[in-house]
Amino acid sequence: MNDNDQGAGSSARSKRKDARRNQQTLLDAAAAVFVTSGVEAPVRDIAAKAGVGTGTIYRHFPTRANLVIAVYRHQVDACAEAGPALLSTSPTPHAALGRWVDLFVDFLVTKHGLAAAMQGEGTGFETLHTYFLDRLLPVCTQLLDAAAASGEIRSNLDAYQLMRGIGNLCIGADSDPRYDARRLVALLVAGLREPH
Secondary structure (H helix, E strand, C coil): CCHHHHHHHHHHHHHHHHHHHHHHHHHHHHHHHHHHHCCCCCHHHHHHHHCCCHHHHHHHCCCHHHHHHHHHHHHHHHHHHHHHHHHHHCCCHHHHHHHHHHHHHHHHHHHCCHHHHCCCCCCHHHHHHHHHHHHHHHHHHHHHHHHHHCCCECCCCCHHHHHHHHHHHHCCCCCCCCCCHHHHHHHHHHCCECCC
16 A cells, blocks of 8 residues: 555545534534424525535435434434433533433424424334434433432432423423423423432
8 A cells, every 4th residue: 555545545534524524513503493493494594504505405415304304313312422421521410410401302392393394204203213212211211320329319210201201391382482391391300309
């Protein structure tokens, strides 16, 4: 292998890394726009937020459903990866759980409109729901177990039930300005504490 071959391999890896970073930027921008404007937001708004042209978005995501699915998976992954990081950096496991729940609520707000955007995608929604559970249930369980082991919360809590309860509290939050789902979710998390 000569030096030119080595340089070509390094260049290809660098381009792949740039492409991944650019895609992450697009997904972050789309998620932010979805939170404020819903999944039907104009692609030009997402492009403006990402600092790219609309053609760039269509090159990566040919249909709105492709973009919505990619944002959904991106946010599930970010939420899943945040759990262990929060456990290692938060002052207590209960604090880590609270911060993770905030991220989860952000995710649920962005997810609004997902089903409508995926009409005609067949089993796409079920596949995403399975991905969601496979990635997030173990993280929520880890956070609950750590907080229970530290004596901060009750020990008989089920991650699925907690996540479902949080999800139910978030329903309709975007359509009723008088309803503060975040406050109710915070009360729910505070209510997990072990009575002393």
